[in-house]
Amino acid sequence: MRERKLKLGNIVGTQWFMLTLVIVVIATVTGLINPRFFRIANIINIFEQISTLGVIASGATILIISGSFDISVGAIVGLAASCMAMLIKADVPLWIVIPSGILIATLCDVFVGYTSIVFRAPSFITSLASVGIFKGIALALTSATLQTIFGQFSFIGSTRVLGVVPLMFIFGVVVYLVVYFILKLTKLGRRVYAVGSNPQAAYLSGINVNASKLVFFVINGILVGIAATMLLSRIGAAGASTGAGIELQAMGAVVIGGTPISGGKGGVLGTFLGVLLMGLISNSLNMLQASPYLQDLATGLLIILAVAVNALSQKRSQIGA
Amino acid sequence: MKTPRGAGVASVPLGWSVRGDQLSERELLLSVSGIGKAYGAHRVLDDVSFELGAGEVLCLVGENGAGKSTLIKILAGAVEPDAGAIAIGGKEYSALNPNESMRLGIATIYQDVELIESLSVANNIFLGDEIVGRIPLVIDAESQNEKARQLLDLLHIDIDERMLVEDLSAAQKQNLQIAKAFHQDARVMIMDEPTSSLGEEETRSLMSLVRDLKGRGIGIIYISHYLEEIFEVGDTILILKDGVRVGTYPRAEIGVDEVIRRMVGREASAFFVRERVPVGEVQVQVRDVCWKGGGVSHVDFDVRAGEVFGIGGLVGSGRSELASCIFGMVRRDSGDVAIGGKKLRIRSPADAIRNKICLITEDRKKYALLAPMSVEENIVIVSTELGRNPLLNARRESKLAGDMVDRLRIAVADPRQPIVSLSGGNQQKAVLGRWLLCDATLFILDEPTKGVDVGAKEDIYKLIVELARRGKSVVMISSDMPELLSMSDRIGIMREGRLVKVLENRGITEEDLIHHFIGL
Numbered sequence: 012m013r014e015r016k017l018k019l020g021n022i023v024g025t026q027w028f029m030l031t032l033v034i035v036v037i038a039t040v041t042g043l044i045n046p047r048f049f050r051i052a053n054i055i056n057i058f059e060q061i062s063t064l065g066v067i068a069s070g071a072t073i074l075i076i077s078g079s080f081d082i083s084v085g086a087i088v089g090l091a092a093s094c095m096a097m098l099i100k101a102d103v104p105l106w107i108v109i110p111s112g113i114l115i116a117t118l119c120d121v122f123v124g125y126t127s128i129v130f131r132a133p134s135f136i137t138s139l140a141s142v143g144i145f146k147g148i149a150l151a152l153t154s155a156t157l158q159t160i161f162g163q164f165s166f167i168g169s170t171r172v173l174g175v176v177p178l179m180f181i182f183g184v185v186v187y188l189v190v191y192f193i194l195k196l197t198k199l200g201r202r203v204y205a206v207g208s209n210p211q212a213a214y215l216s217g218i219n220v221n222a223s224k225l226v227f228f229v230i231n232g233i234l235v236g237i238a239a240t241m242l243l244s245r246i247g248a249a250g251a252s253t254g255a256g257i258e259l260q261a262m263g264a265v266v267i268g269g270t271p272i273s274g275g276k277g278g279v280l281g282t283f284l285g286v287l288l289m290g291l292i293s294n295s296l297n298m299l300q301a302s303p304y305l306q307d308l309a310t311g312l313l314i315i316l317a318v319a320v321n322a323l324s325q326k327r328s329q330i331g332a
Numbered sequence: 333m334k335t336p337r338g339a340g341v342a343s344v345p346l347g348w349s350v351r352g353d354q355l356s357e358r359e360l361l362l363s364v365s366g367i368g369k370a371y372g373a374h375r376v377l378d379d380v381s382f383e384l385g386a387g388e389v390l391c392l393v394g395e396n397g398a399g400k401s402t403l404i405k406i407l408a409g410a411v412e413p414d415a416g417a418i419a420i421g422g423k424e425y426s427a428l429n430p431n432e433s434m435r436l437g438i439a440t441i442y443q444d445v446e447l448i449e450s451l452s453v454a455n456n457i458f459l460g461d462e463i464v465g466r467i468p469l470v471i472d473a474e475s476q477n478e479k480a481r482q483l484l485d486l487l488h489i490d491i492d493e494r495m496l497v498e499d500l501s502a503a504q505k506q507n508l509q510i511a512k513a514f515h516q517d518a519r520v521m522i523m524d525e526p527t528s529s530l531g532e533e534e535t536r537s538l539m540s541l542v543r544d545l546k547g548r549g550i551g552i553i554y555i556s557h558y559l560e561e562i563f564e565v566g567d568t569i570l571i572l573k574d575g576v577r578v579g580t581y582p583r584a585e586i587g588v589d590e591v592i593r594r595m596v597g598r599e600a601s602a603f604f605v606r607e608r609v610p611v612g613e614v615q616v617q618v619r620d621v622c623w624k625g626g627g628v629s630h631v632d633f634d635v636r637a638g639e640v641f642g643i644g645g646l647v648g649s650g651r652s653e654l655a656s657c658i659f660g661m662v663r664r665d666s667g668d669v670a671i672g673g674k675k676l677r678i679r680s681p682a683d684a685i686r687n688k689i690c691l692i693t694e695d696r697k698k699y700a701l702l703a704p705m706s707v708e709e710n711i712v713i714v715s716t717e718l719g720r721n722p723l724l725n726a727r728r729e730s731k732l733a734g735d736m737v738d739r740l741r742i743a744v745a746d747p748r749q750p751i752v753s754l755s756g757g758n759q760q761k762a763v764l765g766r767w768l769l770c771d772a773t774l775f776i777l778d779e780p781t782k783g784v785d786v787g788a789k790e791d792i793y794k795l796i797v798e799l800a801r802r803g804k805s806v807v808m809i810s811s812d813m814p815e816l817l818s819m820s821d822r823i824g825i826m827r828e829g830r831l832v833k834v835l836e837n838r839g840i841t842e843e844d845l846i847h848h849f850i851g852l
Contacts, residue, residue, distance in 0.1 A: 147351035197722055214661075
């Protein structure tokens with residue numbers, strides 16, 4: 012009997028339970044005040060809006076669990092999207108454009124990871140430096156102009172499967188599933204956790220830590236490339252600042268989802284809920300006709316709240332142990 | 333600074349009988365009575381008392397793990413004792429914090445920490461109470477340098493006060509710390525293994541500095557493994573063993589052999605009686621291992637199948653460094669390892685593991701635990717990594733881990749609970765389990781029972797014997813002499829990075845071992 016109570020307490024205490032609760036509460040309150048919130052069109056809209064962020068946050072989840080960071084993601088999105096837009100304007104066929112965009116993003120992330128490994132610098136620093144590099148390249152290539160391709164590459168952003176489900180959302184869900192599969196069911200995923208927990212112990216357990224880290228960056232780069240493609244298709248234009256700031260939103264979603272910034276634990280389910288919550292709050296504030304400035308404020312407060320919940324639950328478990 | 337002889341001090345009778353009449357003439361600086369400290373069930377200090385007078389050099393001796401470090405950490409205010417009192421400056425304290433300790437005139441001289449590398453010698457001496465000139469908030473560098481020069485001259489320390497600390501040698505840094513402590517009116521100086529990284533010349537000059545300080549009425553607590561130094565400079569010798577004070581002796585009344593005997597003296601019951609298993613042919617050959625960076629030079633040894641080869645030596649003699657060379661953790665300068673006559677190419681731990689070598693490191697937290705991960709994941713990590721399947725097999729993993737938990741009797745409610753929630757002994761068993769799963773031929777165990785409770789210790793010993801029975805070769809590095817003597821078939825002695833001797837474990841005693849460790 013006591014044990015069952017404890018287990019219930021454990022579930023209630025988990026981050027994803029809390030998140031689901033918050034999501035339900037916010038949705039209910041918003042829906043009561045403004046019934047348009049519950050219209051199918053709005054709900055589809057929310058899912059469409061968070062798809063790109065979800066793809067980027069999935070990659071960030073892998074990196075953060077493994078103890079790395081990439082804050083150049085926004086700049087990579089800008090560079091890759093600009094390149095793709097320019098190729099499309101030059102009438103290069105899409106089957107070349109999309110893989111090229113993903114390849115560019117991957118190479119950028121390999122650069123971030125490789126410099127971090129070779130120079131034994133935190134990836135936080137090498138990616139910080141890379142922001143300037145990637146942004147500079149994108150500005151030079153585009154001559155700092157917006158590359159517009161309206162109507163030439165909108166099928167990903169506008170397709171509705173069966174007339175309802177946005178293709179973007181399906182992309183997002185597939186990425187979540189793939190990342191979930193990698194993290195929980197593959198040896199590579201085990202390495203993500205091991206390297207993030209204690210790189211020295213992982214090394215002494217026979218894991219090639221440096222090679223593994225590079226692979227994590229490659230995965231992140233592919234996902235960033237996919238996200239850039241999705242974003243370009245939705246917006247129909249790209250420039251050096253496309254995607255700026257998305258890396259911070261993504262890391263925020265990862266943290267809200269309960270993956271600690273110190274690495275070694277966490278998962279993509281939490282990230283999904285974190286992304287959903289961020290999208291929901293932004294949509295709710297719209298629905299409630301709140302000032303758009305409040306959105307950033309709300310996101311910031313949410314991250315602090317998530318950190319606080321995390322810290323408090325950790326303290327409790329320490330006392331328990 | 334005044335050091336009154338408070339009533340609290342006089343009420344502590346310990347050491348009275350030993351030093352007798354001297355005490356009445358001498359100013360008492362520090363009196364420690366009935367100090368105790370336990371970490372969980374593990375008692376590291378039990379009812380330790382001593383006194384320190386002005387101008388006295390009290391030498392603290394004992395094996396690794398006897399409680400010396402804990403005792404000095406308590407005096408430095410870094411560790412809070414569970415019992416006892418510290419009387420200093422006429423007041424009794426149940427515990428000190430680092431600030432109090434410093435304010436009361438206790439200074440601990442550590443190896444090169446506590447100095448700011450990028451500042452000059454003079455600036456380091458006056459750090460925190462800089463001499464300010466006429467312009468407010470601006471340091472008067474000239475008068476600081478001058479005062480620093482006077483201080484260094486007074487103590488006969490030959491360092492240029494304008495040099496940057498990062499350009500000083502280890503010995504000079506140590507001297508600087510002493511000078512700084514002197515400047516801060518420290519009355520009690522604690523020196524923990526001050527000569528461990530010094531050459532002969534530097535050691536001699538440190539000895540004369542110690543004598544100089546002594547003449548100025550400073551009380552010194554001196555800790556060293558090197559008994560010659562202790563007999564050269566000490567007034568009294570306090571012997572600790574397993575956290576208990578064996579006794580306090582005036583230097584003149586005790587000899588080196590007697591000190592060694594009392595340091596290690598132990599009841600026979602402390603020994604684990606292991607079962608003997610047949611020892612086979614030579615299975616592992618280690619040849620000419622050198623690693624300059626770690627101070628390992630030209631180590632050769634063989635280990636036979638079914639043999640436990642113990643490696644003993646003082647802390648810092650290069651034992652763990654040797655292990656990291658064999659395991660490919662570091663880039664050694666030379667050296668080969670062969671198993672079954674086949675020379676192996678080992679350039680990383682992954683190579684070593686593939687070649688059936690495993691290493692259980694001394695520092696479990698730093699090198700072995702995957703802290704936020706579960707017991708199960710910690711146990712299967714190597715086995716999963718060795719497997720060819722890119723996918724995880726959850727059922728296989730939970731079976732392997734579950735079996736290992738049962739086999740090693742790891743006390744765990746659920747193998748999926750985080751490994752850090754286990755006790756030290758159970759964590760160690762889980763780490764051992766990790767390596768048992770990969771069926772190695774050579775097991776290198778570095779301090780396998782460090783921080784492990786008695787029950788788990790015995791389980792680990794049985795496991796080692798079990799490995800030997802299955803024809804594995806075991807290299808066991810240990811600072812625990814009863815452990816070495818009860819478990820090993822042969823014992824290799826390391827001293828200053830060399831394997832100086834290999835003893836058949838027949839009729840040797842702890843005293844013999846200590847003699848070999850020190851090289852007396």
